Amino acid sequence: MEHYTMNLTLKVWKQKNKNEKGRFETYPVKGISSEMSFLEMFDVLNEQLVAEGKEPIAFDHDCREGICGACSMYINGRAHGPWHNTTTCQLHMRQYKDGDTIVVEPWRANSFPVIKDLVVDRSSFDRIIQAGGYISVNTGNAVDANSLPIEKQKADESFAAAACIGCGACVAACPNASAMLFVSAKVSHLALLPQGDPERKTRAVNMVEQMDKEGFGSCTNIGACEAECPKGISLENIARLNREYIGSVFSGSSDKA
């Protein structure tokens, strides 16, 4: 593969904290290698800013392997940028060419308040999991793992839903800022397994209720969440969540319904 270097113009959202108003700032960056990752390009920019005695741009990132779910940039109008099934940290600069302008914003959603610059508060996702995103089993009570065979297809489907990294791209991509893909992925992961069966009705209802309480918007079947999800979480999960939810509300077996 041919490598090259490029000069770019970045327009980045700067916001001191959640109470102050933000604005776009323009930064030229020079000598970016096509082999760098998108975040390494930000490292270069930040080093440049520090060298000038300025404050660098704050952004969330940690594993840089596409699995922790920390990175969260809205790049030229797309959550995690233009590559399919890719987190920001795995987007590489060979996507861009010399002279390009790139606009970078934080996730925009009322339920994800900005902490600083590109960093947002996603603790609402933790609270949704607390509302029921688990199987109630204490340590030390489990039976032998192979005493419960699970159909491979079901196990694979469950795994596909469990691949969600909780990054929030689905919320950022949705015009309604709905968290349905995130919630449905967890409900599906657990509902598809026999271990998750006893609590499946209360789980769906309680998680949806918490999602509403956090102020996420409603789902109107636009599908932007699926298109931008870095882990390819399918819209089928939302359909399944709807069935689980309606089923538990109308069967009257949910303690909340």
Added chain:
Amino acid sequence: MTLNSKIPAGKLESKWKDYKSTCKLVNPANKRQLEVIVIGTGLAGASAAASLGEMGYKVKTFCFQDSPRRAHSIAAQGGINAAKNYQNDGDSTYRLFYDTIKGGDYRSREGNVYRLAEVSASIIDQCVAQGVPFAREYGGLLSNRSFGGTQVQRTFYAAGQTGQQLLIGAYQALERQVALGNVTQYSRHEMLDIVMVDGKARGIIARDLVTGKLERFFGHAVLLCSGGYGNVFYLSTNAMGSNVTAAWKAHKKGAYFGNPCYTQIHPTCIPVSGDHQSKLTLMSESLRNDGRIWVPKKQGDTRKASDIPEEERDYYLERRYPAFGNLVPRDVASRAAKERCDAGYGVGSSKMAVYLDFAAAIERYGKIEVNKQSIENADAAKIRELGEGVVKEKYGNLFEMYEKITGEDPYKLPMRIYPAVHYTMGGLWVDYELQTNIPGLYALGEANFSDHGANRLGASALMQGLADGYFVVPYTLGNNLADDIRTKAIPIDHPAFVAAEKEVSDRINRLMNIKGKESVESFHKRLGKIMWDKCGMARNEKGLKEAIEEIKALRKEFWGNVFIPGDINEFNPELDKAGRVADFLELGELMCLDALNRNESCGGHFREEYQTEEGEALRDDEHYMYVAAWEYKGDSQYELHKESLDYEVVHPSARSYK
């Protein structure tokens, strides 16, 4: 102070059973009065916090990430070992124990390792009960694969995302306890010191990373589950935020640091592409089940891989180690790759890489599929297509990751790989109860030194983290807290808290007031280069002595010339990082000191002066069969304490994988 490992008396296989049957218990009413602080929410921290919450303790968890779910255990790819013998291939608790002891080059404790092997099976049961979606066979039963250093299939996995699935399982159990009010969770908080009252760990000072404010927290006990310190090398497979700070603060308060020089260099990582590189990405060891490692037989061969005929390729692991082939342990595989590259046989533009090739596996799987599907007269393209499908199902996400990073298609071209820093076997010294030499202070998971000796086997980190958190500390903590039931919560205006907070605050002010010229990042890179060049895959006396002086000088420069923008009382990642790098600048020196002291080669610690004629590690059991536990005595002052390792069951011998 003599080190007491507190290994229970009795036969190896009954030690843990006896301990569990006789250890002291805390009744439910008293548990509600006892507070436990857990630092870090990876596999060890989340599993410990969830289990202790379930038992009724009042738990507080702390993580620097924005959610406990992001701890770096999430990135573990390949799998988790357990002695289930589901494959009927001769596995047993003893065999897992033996493989781990041998894999660690006879530098770990028999009692600890046997317990680890013993509880391994329960981990799988627990995780399945929680809904961890492990890979399964068509019959619905769990699937296994092989990992390095073993001849059985005992590794359970969830594609290449095993760590993620296990961590999400532990995280969900943790969040359930948060919802029940048994655990209070503090995210974006970093522990900056231990608070000691009457010689015991009784709390911490933490910094809220959003507001920058320092906060005080009391606990009857403090559990450090803060991971390893591989980022001392700057480039490693660790997450950007992974750091030694919590463990180092404990060390400076008196906790001994065990075997700091034992570092694992993982053989299969994507090679460095340039100076901009911020981290290295692992390609799971599970790939060595099917990938064959080779270099050209001719030095400096510039032909493309596909143009090099079979007979001109050197499958050097298969050649040197026929019994284990491509599945030798990590330290052995890494050194062999370095040896070939140093000798001029490396590939790629940097020549610091070897090939990991799936062509043979794709063909083999393709032929099996053709048979399965009864396809007649399948041509090479069809076989290839079917074979690629099988490989994709096994390793799809890893192949995708490789392609995103390098821009090359590993289904068509062999992967280029090179060793990179991955894991640290060293860590805080702990006894059998996972307690450090400071009463009330525990260390779990990668943060402690205990179970992997001088080299960790693949798929054993996840096993150890969860063993410590789910199955060991719930017993051992109770045994000690049973004596603490009359201790009331200590108010956080106690002078010890005030003094500890002042110490932390003074240090932060000192850092901010340097107002120098060089960035934190730049100092970190410079430290990493010293460590990699002189305390990396191969070490020698001269280099280590130089490194110690260079690190001292660099540390001095850091404290005189680092520049940290922004303010203290705000979200300031540069300041967070400065504190961590300052600690790495001290740890690096101790690692070199430990490596210099250990005049032998064992596991991941390879001293060039001590090798066999064939270039294998040469141990010195007579003089170095001990855990080196270092006590902090002041700036650059460390005192060595030795815990001798007594083998009662296994007879240490030269480790051979030939």
